[in-house]
Amino acid sequence: MAEKIKRPKARNYKGFRDTFSEDILLRRKMIETIREICERYGFSPLETPALEYVDSLGKFLPEEHTPEGGIFSFKNPDLSSGTREDHPDWWLGMRYDLTAPLARVVAQYQDLPKPFRRYQLGQVWRYEKPGPGRFREFYQFDFDSVGAASMIADAESCAMVCDMLEALGFARGDYIIQVNDRKALQGALECAGLTESDITDENSQVGVALRAIDKLDRVGRDGVTELLGKGRKDTSGDYTEGAGLDTKQIDIIHAYLDARSDSRTEVCDSLGKLVADSKIGCEGVEELRQIDSHLTDLGYSADRVRFEPTVVRGLGYYTGPVFEGIITKEIVDEKGKKRSFGSIFGGGRYDTLVQRFTGQKTPATGGSVGVDRLLAAMLLLDKKKAHNSCTTEVLITIMDKSRLTDYLQLVQKVRAAGINSEVFVGNGSIGKQLQYADRRGIPLALIAGSDEFSNGEYQIKDLELGRRLAADIEDRDEWLKGRPSQQSVKADELMSKLKELLADYRAK
């Protein structure tokens, strides 16, 4: 009797997923667009490893939902058994963003031409609770200027993301870039009596206050008041310790957060008055004024980039201007439910991140585009359009196995004509072969047997036709006009006919 074999179950690790053709093709198009614009602005590519020493990565993730510090880390297997756990090489971690590795690179290669303007597309990994639309592995597209003290670099970050979103098909008004300044915000906190100087320290009173403000859109104005004061119990009963400020202090902070306006100059004027007594606050407002001026010169007004005093950004390392890009267009999902996509871009200035390594202050600023969230939005926006979800354009069915030579010579001719094509390499009848083509989304099938090869004539079956007949897509009726579902074509007209039938399909 055969022993019972223990087989592994085929499954994904929690929070990880596989991505198939259609999503990959749309993402590729999206990334090519983003990359082209990024290069247009003077950024060049960089790639860094998936694994870093944990001491290089630092601890900059917001603490919520992040068991064990929010990263996947493990002991460096190279270390010999006698090594102590406080050895700097002890822990390896999978990168959780692309900014910390960039800081490491700039510190490591001291002779890089500065400003170092690089972009990087890559996956990052976070050990967080997975949820709907929330994965532990996702793509980021980052661009940064290191060694760039000028606020032009900050203004350009915002301008460039506008260009990217519009190139991807988002209309002006469907998105907004919001800008604030951590120094201005710190100035408001100073005026409220919070004078600790290190705003990058998350455990300081300033840090707790910043986190409270950051929760505005989740907990509302009253929730922020509680979090700035004694503390707050949420609906689940969980209690969050407050920053311990009194009413007068909280009012000053609210005055800052309330200084909203459609005019960037007005925001600067309001904030300027509020933080007038704080040196750092005034510095922050001056940064905003410069960004306003540069944005205007570059041609971006407040309908695209507005100043928004409530923006904090979760990451602890920001030291000046911070930005956030939001898709404001409401998108209806497959179930007819309105979905808000929220933030698809975030960034800011982090003048101390390289300093962690070198001890030298290095001005740096940049941002990160949430590729996967943007893709999810685009997939929903695009769902009424027919997609090129399959790369194969023609399936050459095999009817008569004694004519393999003919089929193989034919497929090479079709390929040589620049058409993506395959012969059926599985087992099965013509019916099964056509079903395969249909399920995969291959638009055309070529049918030929001995008679066809002898007569030099082929049958082209238009599978895309059937799919469009069945589908509720915008351009269906125009597309269907005058297309037969099957037609006979002479050998010498085959390539031109295939190209003609594919032309419209490819255009989508």
Add this chain to the structure above:
Amino acid sequence: MAEKIKRPKARNYKGFRDTFSEDILLRRKMIETIREICERYGFSPLETPALEYVDSLGKFLPEEHTPEGGIFSFKNPDLSSGTREDHPDWWLGMRYDLTAPLARVVAQYQDLPKPFRRYQLGQVWRYEKPGPGRFREFYQFDFDSVGAASMIADAESCAMVCDMLEALGFARGDYIIQVNDRKALQGALECAGLTESDITDENSQVGVALRAIDKLDRVGRDGVTELLGKGRKDTSGDYTEGAGLDTKQIDIIHAYLDARSDSRTEVCDSLGKLVADSKIGCEGVEELRQIDSHLTDLGYSADRVRFEPTVVRGLGYYTGPVFEGIITKEIVDEKGKKRSFGSIFGGGRYDTLVQRFTGQKTPATGGSVGVDRLLAAMLLLDKKKAHNSCTTEVLITIMDKSRLTDYLQLVQKVRAAGINSEVFVGNGSIGKQLQYADRRGIPLALIAGSDEFSNGEYQIKDLELGRRLAADIEDRDEWLKGRPSQQSVKADELMSKLKELLADYRAK
């Protein structure tokens, strides 16, 4: 007194590296070429996660140089403290290839249209001893047909890699694809008296014999004889246990390995005679005969795809045809040393890999292109050509900070004309700005101050000119003809002049 702050040292983890612009751009071009051809042959993209449960990955790496099984693995942090170590979810591992995850995907999504023809570009991680040109993180480009019993799929794998290499600029004769068949090889071992049936078991006598044969190019014919026999001591004194075969048995195996010929038919005929008494051996030779026939139909003769009885391929999961692609052209490196790049492609048929999960035999075949090794070869082959190593084409220098509005409006105009451009966002004199452009490899710099803006005239400085004067590149002299190093251009001719100067640069 300031406390001494402990700063992390900026460093890469051993065997990992950063990749900068020039290599990334060349690799991107290379990958686009490979991908296009892969889609031409009917493969569609797939992406799988970096992390997998280790039981899904299986143990298919060759054992040498692979501490702890050759993969980076760690305990699943999701498991609660009471979980036993034999829980199937206990270990997570970073993928070491793209084939094991593919098998997992096919088993997990049972309703995928078959054959499932997918390609995947991705990084893989191996916990091996790093060395020169040997990294622990590298790219693979895999393509596979799962559910494809036909030898057409195997023949196409080889044909497609020929197309890829020629599209990348390798001339016919500069590379060779070598094919063998594990069943034929097993037949030879059977005829030599080794009758264990599971050739995928690395610890069987057959497994030890296959590993011995696989070392032919490193240890030579006599070394293989020793490894098939009692064992072998290498120059360092390390001893490798042998397969324990006697002289007569070893002679039979050598007869197989010696059956080399420039004619595929001749190889099949010789092997057919040698393994005539083995059923599995005859099956293997029949597979080779079919591949020969399909290759001929597709138009690939033995100058591109030859049969080579010595090819084994290290991975344990192959069950039939195996392939290996080699760059045969000798390449001279920067130091004038001849370098052999060896294998840049490997693959074969693995009919039992999906079965690990499902219990059902699923015919599958495919291959993997070693992107990084191929890139290294191309970098050396290409070194005499001028590269577009920088994506930025024009630096707009800032001479007069009071004219920022003019500079910013100018850079947007240049970008709108489709030219990659940036203003200098760092600090420094015009000299320092030009030095930055030069070091980064930006070909053109635009110089303008108050006078220029008033007169509507700009200075274009051709930095590429200086670089080409200094460089020992093939097309230097033709390129330099009649180019001034600096010229004055009217505002209304600026874009056309920039495009004209960049045209030649871009063509490279």
